[in-house]
Amino acid sequence: MIAVADLVVSYPAASGNAVDGVTFVAERGRLTALAGPNGSGKSSIVKALLRRADTPRGIASLDGRDVRTLSHVELARSLAVVPQREETAFPVQVRDYVALGRYPHLGLWRSPSGEDELAVDEALQHAGVADLALRDTDALSGGEWQRVRIARALAQKAPAIVLDEPTTFLDVAHEMAIFELLYSLSRSGLAVLLVSHQLNLVARFADTIILLDHGKVAIRGTPSEVMRADRLEAIYDWPVVVSRDPAVGAPSLVPLRRPFQISDPKQPHQK
Amino acid sequence: MRRFRAWYWLALGAALLAISVIAVASGAVNVPLGAVIDALRGHGDPTAIAIVRDLRLPRVVLGALVGAGLGASGAALQGALRNPLAEPYLLGVSGGAAVGAVIAFAFGATSDAVITLAAFVGGIAAVFIALAVARVGGRSTRTDMRTLLIAGVIVGSFANAAIMVALANASPNNIRGALWWMMGSAVDATWSRAGWLALSLLVAGGALVYFAREIDVLSLGEDAAASLGVGVERAGRRAFLISALIAAATVAAAGLIGFVGLVVPHIARAMGLRAHRPLILASALVAATLVVAADLAARTVDAPTELPLGAITALLGVPFFLIQLRRIA
Numbered sequence: 001m002i003a004v005a006d007l008v009v010s011y012p013a014a015s016g017n018a019v020d021g022v023t024f025v026a027e028r029g030r031l032t033a034l035a036g037p038n039g040s041g042k043s044s045i046v047k048a049l050l051r052r053a054d055t056p057r058g059i060a061s062l063d064g065r066d067v068r069t070l071s072h073v074e075l076a077r078s079l080a081v082v083p084q085r086e087e088t089a090f091p092v093q094v095r096d097y098v099a100l101g102r103y104p105h106l107g108l109w110r111s112p113s114g115e116d117e118l119a120v121d122e123a124l125q126h127a128g129v130a131d132l133a134l135r136d137t138d139a140l141s142g143g144e145w146q147r148v149r150i151a152r153a154l155a156q157k158a159p160a161i162v163l164d165e166p167t168t169f170l171d172v173a174h175e176m177a178i179f180e181l182l183y184s185l186s187r188s189g190l191a192v193l194l195v196s197h198q199l200n201l202v203a204r205f206a207d208t209i210i211l212l213d214h215g216k217v218a219i220r221g222t223p224s225e226v227m228r229a230d231r232l233e234a235i236y237d238w239p240v241v242v243s244r245d246p247a248v249g250a251p252s253l254v255p256l257r258r259p260f261q262i263s264d265p266k267q268p269h270q271k
Numbered sequence: 272m273r274r275f276r277a278w279y280w281l282a283l284g285a286a287l288l289a290i291s292v293i294a295v296a297s298g299a300v301n302v303p304l305g306a307v308i309d310a311l312r313g314h315g316d317p318t319a320i321a322i323v324r325d326l327r328l329p330r331v332v333l334g335a336l337v338g339a340g341l342g343a344s345g346a347a348l349q350g351a352l353r354n355p356l357a358e359p360y361l362l363g364v365s366g367g368a369a370v371g372a373v374i375a376f377a378f379g380a381t382s383d384a385v386i387t388l389a390a391f392v393g394g395i396a397a398v399f400i401a402l403a404v405a406r407v408g409g410r411s412t413r414t415d416m417r418t419l420l421i422a423g424v425i426v427g428s429f430a431n432a433a434i435m436v437a438l439a440n441a442s443p444n445n446i447r448g449a450l451w452w453m454m455g456s457a458v459d460a461t462w463s464r465a466g467w468l469a470l471s472l473l474v475a476g477g478a479l480v481y482f483a484r485e486i487d488v489l490s491l492g493e494d495a496a497a498s499l500g501v502g503v504e505r506a507g508r509r510a511f512l513i514s515a516l517i518a519a520a521t522v523a524a525a526g527l528i529g530f531v532g533l534v535v536p537h538i539a540r541a542m543g544l545r546a547h548r549p550l551i552l553a554s555a556l557v558a559a560t561l562v563v564a565a566d567l568a569a570r571t572v573d574a575p576t577e578l579p580l581g582a583i584t585a586l587l588g589v590p591f592f593l594i595q596l597r598r599i600a
Contacts, residue, residue, distance in 0.1 A: 050497045076500030083494035089353035090490060092545045103488050104500035110484040156499070 002026040002049065002079070002160050002193050007058035009044040009215075018044040020215035021058065026193040026208075028159060031186035033202040034195045035226075036212035037236055042195045043084060044215075046164050050081060062160060076104035080153035082146075084164035084195075091138035094148050098123055098133075101155030120155050127151035127181065143174030150181065160191040167198065179205050203227055204250040211235065227251035276549075279542070283556040290560050291335065294567040295327045299574060330460035333524060334566040334580075335559040336468045337457065338531055340476070340521040342558025344514040345532030346539065346551045347479050350486040351510035352416050358533035359518035362423030362511070366430025367397020368522040369453055373434050376449040377441040383459065386452075387467075387523045393430075394519030398512065401426045416493075416507050455528035455581030457566045464524055471520040476555065478513050483548035486510055490547070528581045530588030531558050537595050561587070 009019035019041040026032035034042050047053035048060045051067055060067045062078040070078065101123065102116040124130040127147045132140065140148060146166055153161055163182065167175040183205050186192040196202050202209055203223035211219045211226055213235045219226045229242045232253060239256040296307050302319050309315040310323035344359040371393020375386045404422035438446055488501045496503050535558040536550065544550045565583040572578060
């Protein structure tokens with residue numbers, strides 16, 4: 001279980017707090033989505049979970065243990081993360097790349113055991129990339145690369161997994177495939193925390209949505225509770241309607257077009 | 272790829288051995304292969320024994336060790352900094368070592384041990400200055416690897432300026448010594464020098480091989496590495512320091528020998544190696560072979576004039592790097 005209590009994240013250069021007193025839990029067996037506009041603090045929470053951000057107040061914990069009290073290896077065994085960006089400087093063979101997910105489980109000589117090899121095979125299978133095992137990472141399409149990165153996280157065999165915008169740049173089919181995979185992972189007992197700004201997709205898959213705005217939790221609840229036009233309009237500062245998708249019954253956000261005007265569309269925030 | 276591994280290591284080792292034997296046999300006096308083997312065992316012509324054992328063999332061994340150090344250091348740094356253009360000298364090591372050596376020359380030091388030590392201390396000092404600068408730039412307790420790279424370049428430039436100042440005040444004789452050193456050479460090879468370098472390589476190189484897996488993880492980027500259980504800042508600094516230590520030891524032993532640490536890891540990657548443990552080892556072997564060959568060329572091509580070894584490696588390295596660059600682009 002990933003839990004965040006009254007968490008504050010601040011950056012040395014910034015004036016305000018990137019995350020300002022956020023509290024939520026992502027339980028095992030559930031798909032929890034962290035949504036919100038750009039710059040609302042989603043990725044900062046991921047950084048705080050990895051202890052890569054200053055947290056002057058509050059606690060981020062995994063299964064009840066404050067992340068700041070864990071060793072590097074303990075942290076990696078409790079939480080797998082697929083970061084938003086990952087610049088591999090040099091291409092690696094997919095299987096070797098996924099095998100890096102076993103790093104926190106390696107012994108003193110850091111040589112993989114039979115158990116490690118097995119975990120890598122399982123992860124490749126589970127993420128549906130077993131047939132890519134012998135390819136180099138620079139020869140993958142966007143969708144394949146994202147799946148391979150998820151496979152690496154699965155090889156970690158952690159009870160919780162965080163994915164930061166895993167479907168950016170993917171087309172509809174690949175996007176859906178990734179979301180289905182994440183859903184199945186949650187149903188297999190993992191605590192899945194999905195960071196995404198794609199509300200409509202999130203509304204179809206997530207058990208709980210936590211919608212952030214300016215570093216605070218704006219709304220939380222089930223998709224139907226969160227997807228309300230009045231509140232989304234205030235958060236995104238854009239006129240919207242929420243309809244129910246006739247085919248699948250999930251709430252769906254439709255941003256409206258504004259009447260044509262010459263002035264800058266980014267008007268000051270009205271509150 | 273995996274199936275070729277065994278013969279492939281054999282081939283790399285055989286290439287180093289072959290070039291070493293050729294290098295020991297050739298020179299102003301060519302010693303036939305049989306005589307080389309006899310001389311190594313202490314039999315035969317005393318002149319041949321002296322040439323092989325006291326002149327050429329220490330030189331070949333020193334060249335191989337310098338190459339191995341530069342190759343391993345370069346491979347580790349490129350991975351840890353995630354930068355294909357990183358090389359052992361980029362981080363202020365060479366500049367700092369040169370400052371140390373040139374200051375020693377300028378003060379009229381002639382003792383080999385003093386100059387070597389001065390270069391080593393200078394190189395290490397530069398690395399710590401670069402680390403300190405990177406911290407200031409990072410504005411927090413975290414050492415950003417990109418800032419570190421820039422800091423190293425800045426420290427290197429500063430060192431170059433300091434060298435100019437020191438040389439302006441040096442006697443012509445000392446200037447020649449300093450220049451020769453800055454162009455790199457294995458001409459002053461002795462067994463004690465080779466021994467010290469071998470010892471430091473064994474320790475530091477062993478550490479690099481041990482931490483190679485950590486470098487694999489580091490090369491994924493900072494957030495990914497942190498999520499896999501690596502203390503990113505500490506691991507990065509560690510890889511950086513060990514690599515710098517090796518580089519400083521090689522510079523102290525043979526001066527500045529450019530391009531080897533930059534180019535050779537790319538050769539090893541072109542051979543299909545990816546993980547850093549084999550990559551570091553293969554880079555060491557290839558670089559050792561390359562430097563022994565370059566040193567052989569340095570003393571035979573324009574004999575009896577000896578060419579600077581650093582210039583030869585650069586002459587060989589630049590075209591190769593251009594070919595690589597074309598292939599990447």
